[in-house]
Amino acid sequence: MSTTLLVFIAFVLFVLVVFQLARTTEYVALLRGEDKAQEDSDKINGRLFMVFMILGLAAMFWSVFHYMPYMNLHAASVHGEWLDSMFNVTLFFTGIVFMATQVMLFYFVWKYKHHKNRKAVYYPENNQLEMWWTVIPAIVLTGLVIIGIYRWFQITGPEPSDSMVVEITGQQFLWNYRYPGADRKLASHEFEYINNVNKVGIDFNDPSSRDDFMATEMHVVVNKPVLLRIRSKDVIHDVGIPYFRVKMDAVPGLTTRFWFIPTVTTEEMRKQRNEPDFNYEIACDQLCGKGHYAMKGLVVVETQQQFDAWAAKQQAFYDVNVKGTDEEKHFAELTVQLKEKKAKEAQKEEEHSE
Numbered sequence: 001m002s003t004t005l006l007v008f009i010a011f012v013l014f015v016l017v018v019f020q021l022a023r024t025t026e027y028v029a030l031l032r033g034e035d036k037a038q039e040d041s042d043k044i045n046g047r048l049f050m051v052f053m054i055l056g057l058a059a060m061f062w063s064v065f066h067y068m069p070y071m072n073l074h075a076a077s078v079h080g081e082w083l084d085s086m087f088n089v090t091l092f093f094t095g096i097v098f099m100a101t102q103v104m105l106f107y108f109v110w111k112y113k114h115h116k117n118r119k120a121v122y123y124p125e126n127n128q129l130e131m132w133w134t135v136i137p138a139i140v141l142t143g144l145v146i147i148g149i150y151r152w153f154q155i156t157g158p159e160p161s162d163s164m165v166v167e168i169t170g171q172q173f174l175w176n177y178r179y180p181g182a183d184r185k186l187a188s189h190e191f192e193y194i195n196n197v198n199k200v201g202i203d204f205n206d207p208s209s210r211d212d213f214m215a216t217e218m219h220v221v222v223n224k225p226v227l228l229r230i231r232s233k234d235v236i237h238d239v240g241i242p243y244f245r246v247k248m249d250a251v252p253g254l255t256t257r258f259w260f261i262p263t264v265t266t267e268e269m270r271k272q273r274n275e276p277d278f279n280y281e282i283a284c285d286q287l288c289g290k291g292h293y294a295m296k297g298l299v300v301v302e303t304q305q306q307f308d309a310w311a312a313k314q315q316a317f318y319d320v321n322v323k324g325t326d327e328e329k330h331f332a333e334l335t336v337q338l339k340e341k342k343a344k345e346a347q348k349e350e351e352h353s354e
């Protein structure tokens, strides 16, 4: 006999049992008197509502305080503090409404359960009441939206002029970091130049490319604005740095950006959290393939002095990987090909427009 059939028979028997139980209850009710049975049932249900409310709210408070340390990471960037304060203000107002409505909902079910001497009141409308519960939420929500938009424009607006630039390029399944070097100018790039050596397609014809260097982790300076130029080589990734409240998609064929100001050095955070091994981590926030979990990046927040010492130790990518190698010849060939291709495209376009 198949399992499906057994399950089906069990289900039919279960329905029969429930049906018989219901009928028994009805007979008992007849014997004891319909009204009395109804009243008892109402009483039990009313009390159960109160028990459910108390246990439910207690469980909610417990879980909030229990999980708070895991969810509420100390913000380590300027805009992170703005976002957190907005979150707290929103939570304050919605929390009041949540508590008031939930308590009223359950309390009223218990308080106004059926009673034979009580009649329901016909109360179709109260314009004044409706006006207040429309106007008050409208004012509160408008306030929240105005603060939100103001902060949004600040966060997504142009970066401060003294920002340092870091390019971060996602690929399946790692992050590539590029720094502009001493000239503080990131060289331009072309996807056609990407290969096993030139991993992010740096255009070495650009004079500012010669001092660009690649790093294995991201180093930034505390209290100094950082502009991330974000790219992807294959699919959509996402630069997520929870402690900085940074989150921005890396989209193939497009450079996205996000600027932020880190406020706590890695060292300070280690002391604060009493975790000597603590590190700021980048996680890819888009499910980007089977090795998605491996896209962990490291961010080191340090003082200007420490950063300068680190940067001085980095070697220019061009000097190490390109100069005097096969890659140099290969790059020259690619440049010619690309020029021809672009010339052809331009010609085609001209023919089109004629």
Ligand SMILES: [Cu+2]
Pocket (backbone or CB within 6 Å): 170, 171, 236, 237, 238, 284, 285, 286, 287, 288, 292, 295
């Ligand atoms: Cu990814």
